[in-house]
Amino acid sequence: MITNTTLTCAEAGSGGGDGGGPVVAGGNGDQERLARAGLSRVIEPGDLAALKVFDGLPAAEIWDRLQQNAPGLERWSTRLADANPHRDLERAATAGARFVIPGDDEWPDQVEILEEAGQLTRRAGVPFGLWVRGQANLRQSLTRAVSVVGARACSSYGEHVATELSAGLADAGVTVVSGGAFGIDAAAHRGALAVPGTTIAVLACGVDVSYPKRNSALFSRVAEAGLVVAELPPGCSPTKLRFLARNRLIAAATQGTVVIEAAIRSGALNTAGWAEQCGRAVLAVPGPVTSRMSAGSHLLVRERNAVLATNVADIIEAISPYGTGLTQLPRAPQSLADTLDPDLQRTLDAVPVHHPAPATRIAVTAGLDLPTTQQSLEALTALTLITQTPTGYHLSPPPT
Amino acid sequence: MITNTTLTCAEAGSGGGDGGGPVVAGGNGDQERLARAGLSRVIEPGDLAALKVFDGLPAAEIWDRLQQNAPGLERWSTRLADANPHRDLERAATAGARFVIPGDDEWPDQVEILEEAGQLTRRAGVPFGLWVRGQANLRQSLTRAVSVVGARACSSYGEHVATELSAGLADAGVTVVSGGAFGIDAAAHRGALAVPGTTIAVLACGVDVSYPKRNSALFSRVAEAGLVVAELPPGCSPTKLRFLARNRLIAAATQGTVVIEAAIRSGALNTAGWAEQCGRAVLAVPGPVTSRMSAGSHLLVRERNAVLATNVADIIEAISPYGTGLTQLPRAPQSLADTLDPDLQRTLDAVPVHHPAPATRIAVTAGLDLPTTQQSLEALTALTLITQTPTGYHLSPPPT
Incomplete structure (x- = not known):
């Protein structure tokens, strides 16, 4: 780990590596953006070694140190010669692209969860931009x-x-x-x-x-x-x-x-x-x-x-947040027959489809006593689920 | 609820309903079997009313009471006239079937869980046989x-x-x-x-x-x-x-x-x-x-x-009982490349497929310093994952 020194970006810009060009190109925002653009070129996404060495340091400072070939940072030296954030930003602009960094209006804060995830696994880490x-x-x-x-x-x-x-x-x-x-x-x-x-x-x-x-x-x-x-x-x-x-x-x-x-x-x-x-x-x-x-x-x-x-x-x-956006559970369509009480259901189950049967016969089939059966048959007739004929009861034809 | 009286099956057999015939046809086993066969004819599977009225009574006693047309049991009277357990047992035998009841060697005890389930929902209850x-x-x-x-x-x-x-x-x-x-x-x-x-x-x-x-x-x-x-x-x-x-x-x-x-x-x-x-x-x-x-x-x-x-x-x-019969989780086949340490992986990733590249170029592509890259290239060559040529390194052709 390198300690937090007071090197500034300006120093880095004037005395730093030859590949980066001047890193100060306007306000602090630009300086930060250039540093992060440079880092995105030099350091692989989710580089575990970089996460360890640079943990907690501001991007501009990491960039400065790399530019100065500080000892212990040799690992990232090979790409420095090719790194030119100005050129990358221009190249992006030509392609209709921009470089969004933390603090920008457009920056999606939620990706910073990767800082925590980085403690758990390799290849984590928040993107530089x-x-x-x-x-x-x-x-x-x-x-x-x-x-x-x-x-x-x-x-x-x-x-x-x-x-x-x-x-x-x-x-x-x-x-x-x-x-x-x-x-x-x-x-x-x-x-x-x-x-x-x-x-x-x-x-x-x-x-x-x-x-x-x-x-x-x-x-x-x-x-x-x-x-x-x-x-x-x-x-x-x-x-x-x-x-x-x-x-x-x-x-x-x-x-x-x-x-x-x-x-x-x-x-x-x-x-x-x-x-x-x-x-x-x-x-x-x-x-x-x-x-x-x-x-x-x-x-x-x-x-x-x-x-x-x-x-x-x-x-x-x-x-969706807890308790909102709840899905509608698929429900079976309920038919009238599903809502009948058990005796009515049993009676209905015992009524023939076509050929009428008398109440006495239906009572035996249903396994219910005759008075209960007769009451049930009346109720089912009233509900038009069954039809009464001179010789007994049969199911009503299904509605068309 | 009817109270537990001392009516015997013999009494029921001699003085009971006309449809059942003599329920005593040998030892107690037969008596119990006949009673349960009769009940399986008269009482619908999972009849909630029956569960309530007969809860805890021995099958033979339930059958006796039904035969005697005890008050409060009219509900099940209509089928009694048709019930003839002797005939049902014979009919089953003719069809190559038997009637298995609790206590038989063949009885699957686990269905008795339905006695408990009956407290929760209708239509539960243990089958009579x-x-x-x-x-x-x-x-x-x-x-x-x-x-x-x-x-x-x-x-x-x-x-x-x-x-x-x-x-x-x-x-x-x-x-x-x-x-x-x-x-x-x-x-x-x-x-x-x-x-x-x-x-x-x-x-x-x-x-x-x-x-x-x-x-x-x-x-x-x-x-x-x-x-x-x-x-x-x-x-x-x-x-x-x-x-x-x-x-x-x-x-x-x-x-x-x-x-x-x-x-x-x-x-x-x-x-x-x-x-x-x-x-x-x-x-x-x-x-x-x-x-x-x-x-x-x-x-x-x-x-x-x-x-x-x-x-x-x-x-x-x-x-299967807890901790036994465990399924084998499907696993992805691991290739040698999966097990490499991160620097070796990065180096391997940076080696061209066909046209050899020198170590200096591979170091830039990998974003690693030259000594690390050279070490990695040696290790990868030893593993035969890459091949060294006079002008650099390329991936070894996959094994055939």
Whole structure:
């Protein structure tokens, strides 16, 4: 751990590394933004070593120290030569993107839960900032948001359900957040776009990089109607570890994570794990037990206490404050016959469908005494459930 | 309530109603059996009024009082004229059936839980006896038994899963109990028969009555390989209330109830409710959320805490004593790359697939200092995960 010294950014700017350029480019806000942009280039998302060394230090100070090649920071030296936050900010602007940092109006405070989650697992940590492409306001878009994630190689069932649920969520004013991958992710974005509603793609690469390439038209539409967000600066490619780090962000930024089709080994289960650690709702959509694609969802319900989600209402209930947004339980339609008292039910059960039977016969069938049976037959006739004929009683034909 | 008098069965036999014939036909065992056979004819399964009036009285005494037309018992008088337990026992024998009563070797004690359940709901109560057709021993067959129930109008998915799970249960030595209806019930019986294993059909009519008629060949096969069981005496037809009463018996007789495909309004949910009240395991098999047939199963999991069952192991775990029969959790296959320490993972992530890159370039991509990167590259080369060439490193081709 390095101790908190009084190095200023100005000193760092004039005497620092050659790659960063002047870090002071206006007020403190710009200085902070430049430092954070630089850090987002140099330090990998969720870098455990960085979390340990820099824990609690202001971003500008971390940046200064890196610039000065302070001892013990060699680990991050190799990228410093390439780091140029000015250039990254310009590059972002060219791509129609901005860099949102803590303190900005648009900053979604809820991702700071990752500071706590970082004490539990590796690859946590709050992003230095978020690169954001699109017109929507990031913070506002995330005030009521659900992540919908799942298998890339999903089934048509999974794709259908992801599209329908996401459209329903968007229609209910909930932002649909996903990872922009093939399969469930793409279906989730498309479902929300179709409404039209707000959707956010959180990428494991730069916001100007289309990965996967075949989804580039989708990313353009997402950026038009919603937002494309990344922790990594422009131009960065995705890596396996970046996907995992990205998952923590999706989980932390939303009130709940819905898993639709996930194999046992799946990034969606990783996202669900992060959601759990962040105290967010974890939901899983069931599917056929004959489908390997639903095995992960079923595992979440059985072993990790995820809420079984079958429709939009289930999801909204799970992300709503306690006691609000309650789902309407499906109810069986009640027929008049269901509400009868036991003797009436037994008598009704004993009345023939077509061929009339006398009360004495019905009493034997029902196993009731004759007076009770006769009373019941009168009541059932009055309710028009049965019909009396000269030779006895039969069921009334069902209403047409 | 009538008080406990000292009327004997002999008196009842000589002076009682004309329909019953002599109730004493040998030792006390026969007397008790005749009384219970008579009661199973006169009193409807789960008759709440009977439970109240006769609570705690020995069966033989209840039968005596009915025969004597004691005041307050008019309710059950109409059927007395038709009741003839001798004839019913003979009729059962002709159909290859016997009447099993409490105290018999074959009596399954666990159904007596229904005496307690009767305090909670109507239509409970312990059966006076069970009419049993087939060679198997009822008690033994039910020492490890699961009821598999569900929709009549099931989907081919439901039918497939019911068959497979029941075959798996039967193969594991678990008796499959169901209700002999179309759909899931029939598939459950067939699955168990195919193994071959033991299956029991519990009917809402007499054991000599084939309802539904189209399942009569199935009932014959069930009676050959397992048992056909009913609370109602021979010749009785099913009624709506008898189906509900039958459900309590299926739930009480088994260690767990598995619901496969049940609409919101469904007899299977009624059985699940009884299983819950009897303290038995309740399990539900998920299905597509797009299928109305699985809505009841999902409701059980979401709102009534049923265990999500995806395979035979899940079911066996649920019915096994605590800590035994545990299911093997599905595990993702671990690759060598998963077990690497974070620096090795980051380095590996930064190594190109095909075109070799030098260590200096890989260090920048990985965001690690050069010495760490070089150490990691050596370790990864030793693990044969990467290959060194004169111009740098690339990933080793995957093993074939």
